[in-house]
Amino acid sequence: MKTIHTEVAVIGAGTAGMTGYRAAKAGGKRTVLIESNVYGTTCARVGCMPSKLLISAAEAAHMLQAAPGFGVHPGQVRIDGKAVMARVRSERDRFVGFVVDSVDGYPAEDKIHGHARFLGPTRLQIDDHTVIEAERFVIATGSTPIVPDEWRAAGPRVITSDDVFYWDELPASVAVAGTGVIGLELGQALSRLGVRVTIFGRGERVAQLGDPEVLKVARKAMADALDVRFQTRVVEVAQEGEELVITSEDIAGMRRTERFSYLLSAIGRRPNVHKLGLENTGLERDHHGIPRYDKQTMQCGGSSIFIAGDADNERPQLPEAADQGRIAGDNAARFPAVQPGLRRTPLTIAFTEPQIATLGASYEELCVSHAGRFAIGKVSFENQGRSRVMLQNKGMLRVYAEFRSGRFLGAEMIGPRAEHVGHLLSWAVQAGLTVDAMLDMPFYHPVVEEGVRTALRDLAHHLANEPAHDRPCVDCTPAP
Ligand SMILES: Cc1cc2nc3c(=O)[nH]c(=O)nc-3n(C[C@H](O)[C@H](O)[C@H](O)COP(=O)(O)OP(=O)(O)OC[C@H]3O[C@@H](n4cnc5c(N)ncnc54)[C@H](O)[C@@H]3O)c2cc1C
Numbered sequence: 001m002k003t004i005h006t007e008v009a010v011i012g013a014g015t016a017g018m019t020g021y022r023a024a025k026a027g028g029k030r031t032v033l034i035e036s037n038v039y040g041t042t043c044a045r046v047g048c049m050p051s052k053l054l055i056s057a058a059e060a061a062h063m064l065q066a067a068p069g070f071g072v073h074p075g076q077v078r079i080d081g082k083a084v085m086a087r088v089r090s091e092r093d094r095f096v097g098f099v100v101d102s103v104d105g106y107p108a109e110d111k112i113h114g115h116a117r118f119l120g121p122t123r124l125q126i127d128d129h130t131v132i133e134a135e136r137f138v139i140a141t142g143s144t145p146i147v148p149d150e151w152r153a154a155g156p157r158v159i160t161s162d163d164v165f166y167w168d169e170l171p172a173s174v175a176v177a178g179t180g181v182i183g184l185e186l187g188q189a190l191s192r193l194g195v196r197v198t199i200f201g202r203g204e205r206v207a208q209l210g211d212p213e214v215l216k217v218a219r220k221a222m223a224d225a226l227d228v229r230f231q232t233r234v235v236e237v238a239q240e241g242e243e244l245v246i247t248s249e250d251i252a253g254m255r256r257t258e259r260f261s262y263l264l265s266a267i268g269r270r271p272n273v274h275k276l277g278l279e280n281t282g283l284e285r286d287h288h289g290i291p292r293y294d295k296q297t298m299q300c301g302g303s304s305i306f307i308a309g310d311a312d313n314e315r316p317q318l319p320e321a322a323d324q325g326r327i328a329g330d331n332a333a334r335f336p337a338v339q340p341g342l343r344r345t346p347l348t349i350a351f352t353e354p355q356i357a358t359l360g361a362s363y364e365e366l367c368v369s370h371a372g373r374f375a376i377g378k379v380s381f382e383n384q385g386r387s388r389v390m391l392q393n394k395g396m397l398r399v400y401a402e403f404r405s406g407r408f409l410g411a412e413m414i415g416p417r418a419e420h421v422g423h424l425l426s427w428a429v430q431a432g433l434t435v436d437a438m439l440d441m442p443f444y445h446p447v448v449e450e451g452v453r454t455a456l457r458d459l460a461h462h463l464a465n466e467p468a469h470d471r472p473c474v475d476c477t478p479a480p
Contacts, residue, residue, distance in 0.1 A: 113126075281305060
């Protein structure tokens with residue numbers, strides 16, 4: 001067994017690990033980057049990029065299907081599944097190529113291949129070939145899709161999002177378990193590409209939404225567009241020939257058995273912290289096994305171990321992985337003189353249609369932090385001018401602000417152009433704008449942002465009419 005001495009060891013060469021590695025090197029430290037799998041990152045290989053490529057193909061198909069609504073009749077639409085998947089894979093490989101080129105640019109002696117496991121707070125073992133003695137560490141091990149054992153036992157037709165992007169052809173049918181961002185994005189895209197899709201949700205969750213009014217609108221929008229069955233669990237899965245026989249059970253106990261080509265398990269992702277030997281580090285961990293860490297410095301307790309990206313399960317998204325990796329790597333280099341890094345306003349986008357965006361403080365967070373002290377404004381996109389023009393007049397935006405200060409706090413929406421509205425509003429939160437200041441900004445015509453203005457005006461009205469708080473708020477709701 002070889003032994004290597006270094007100052008910083010970064011575990012995982014995904015987005016967080018790569019930014020962590022670069023930040024530690026920029027801090028002047030001898031740094032190694034350890035990766036157990038292929039280079040290329042989850043985002044580029046099986047995450048953000050291929051999923052958006054598949055969604056773009058689905059949008060092209062949908063535009064043709066929606067065209068008759070404008071009096072435009074495109075003729076018979078034919079979807080060439082092989083061509084769709086060929087483009088997804090070749091463009092994906094292009095993006096992966098850029099990442100691999102970056103890693104190729106790192107010095108060979110900095111890169112170690114194999115699975116890392118802590119032997120102690122300053123020692124790692126890599127497979128059975130190397131021991132690394134380091135002063136500081138960055139855990140950037142990402143996450144893995146969850147597949148229950150009883151589903152996995154049904155064989156290779158039970159798949160995860162990772163598998164979809166290696167298909168050569170579109171299948172006839174897919175059952176999707178999970179109504180989170182990944183389940184809805186992939187389920188809707190496949191459905192629009194002509195695959196028979198049923199999406200099962202144990203509860204009534206829709207992507208990352210938590211605001212009950214927006215959720216209600218979102219459930220309807222999704223159910224109008226897709227065969228999505230809320231409060232329905234997959235209870236049995238068995239392979240029969242080239243198909244899976246899937247039994248589901250709804251909340252009333254009604255069972256239904258159907259056949260699908262695949263079951264896509266999109267019930268969540270588990271941070272990769274369980275085969276890391278963390279029990280040998282002395283770190284305090286939460287009930288998921290994740291080390292407790294400071295969200296501003298990414299430092300685990302007072303130790304010289306830092307954590308970043310999906311591994312910490314805080315905000316499992318690419319921009320967060322990059323930011324957290326940078327902070328963790330920078331502080332690993334600075335240790336023990338760590339300092340807070342830039343954590344941005346939360347922003348999450350689901351590329352469903354209608355799109356879904358949440359930003360700033362969520363409704364559920366505000367019910368705890370600002371119970372009775374925040375006002376809500378809203379707009380429905382049903383009669384919003386530009387949304388109707390585009391035949392995309394579905395959805396709702398709810399915006400939140402603090403009584404007295406008028407400070408804008410956050411928003412949740414499903415609706416047209418949510419990816420852009422989400423950015424606009426998250427910038428306002430981060431800039432600390434008040435609702436009045438936001439209303440002083442320019443709004444062109446006719447644009448979806450006029451809908452945002454309607455919601456803000458409604459919010460301003462509620463802010464100006466703060467109810468008397470003669471009773472303590474007991475039920476965790478905003479003020480009436
Ligand atoms: C289908 C899908 C769609 C997505 N869409 C979006 C999107 O549109 N926008 C967005 O912002 N985010 C999206 N995400 C999320 C985003 O991809 C992740 O948040 C991000 O890639 C996480 O980066 P990371 O560096 O934490 O993990 P990863 O990129 O997964 O890197 C972790 C690395 O650590 C390695 N590793 C693990 N354990 C060890 C070990 N013990 N030793 C050595 N190496 C180890 C792994 O092999 C892996 O290479 C999507 C994710 C998925 C799955």
